[in-house]
Amino acid sequence: MQIKELTKLTELTSKTLRHWEKTGLLSPQRDENDYRIYSNDEVSKIFYIKSLRKLNVPISEIRLLFSESQNERQILEKHLQRLVQEGEQISQLINKLNKKLENEDYLMEKEDFELLKQQRINENEKKYGFEIRQKYGNQTIDDSNEKYLDQTKESQDWASQRHDEIVHLLEDAYQSNNHNLAFKAIQLHKEWLEHFWTSPVTKAAHLSLIKMYCDDERFRQNYIKRFNGLPEYFYEMADIFYKNVR
Structure with a gap:
């Protein structure tokens, strides 16, 4: 039987059959045109492998089953024990998830x-x-x-959302040339930094950091999703902002 006929008979794909051959489970013969030919014994073997795979028996263990030195019952009993253990673990996960949902606890452990x-x-x-x-x-x-x-999950979520807000404000300010929007973004950025820094966010420190956003490609990537010149605009507006701060 050729592979095309076999796929119809077994409802397996040719890719699966070739994979089983590659892993040593099957050894089809070849005809004069180098087509695979499967004997009746090979076909029976394929149906047996298919039944084991439905039980989730790993290919490595199926290969052992075809070894004369291995006991079929022992291998299947070992697989059964593993399935039981996995089932117990899944039951524990189900119970844990049910409790989280009942308590409306959707946060990370x-x-x-x-x-x-x-x-x-x-x-x-x-x-x-x-x-x-x-x-x-x-x-x-x-x-x-x-x-x-020391920060909580809520605190870090706030920081992440605030950073996204800062970038969007800068983009809108850049697009519309609106200094007020830019100044708002800079003030929010200062507050965002204070959320992480232990030392005061001085004018010099703030401008130095924004300058790094311009010069360092790793930081720059956070600000150029829409406008390549946004980091430089950020620095320019920050410089004007601090010149006007009393």
Whole structure:
């Protein structure tokens, strides 16, 4: 039987049959035109493999079943034990999710949130740690990281939403050449920085940071989704803003 006939008979795809062959489960013969030819024994084997795959038996274990040194019952019993364990774990997850829904608790688990914050700090250190520590000093960065770790999920959600608002305001200001919108974005950006910094957000520090948004491609990417000149516009408006602050 050729592979085209076999796919109709078994309702398996040719891709699946070739994969089983590649993993050593099947060994079809070849005719003079190099087409695969499946014997009756191979066809029976395919139906057996299909039934095992419906039970979610891994291919690696099915391969063992065809080894003379392996006991079929022992392998299937081992697979059954694993399914029972997985079933118990799924039941626990179902119960946990039901309780979360009953309590209207849709937030991330506290321990997972703490791990996420630490991971973000680690990533930030890897990307920018050397530069920002040289620029602002170890103590300032350590204090800022500590402040970040103390923040709640609600606090971080606020910060994320506020940053999106700042970028949108800057884009609107850039497009309409509206200084008032730009000044509002700069004031919000200052408040956003105060949410993370432990030291005062001075004029010099603020302008220095915005200048880095212009010069460093990694930071720049956060501000050029619509307008490539937005970082420079941000710096120009910030400079005007501080010249007018009394």
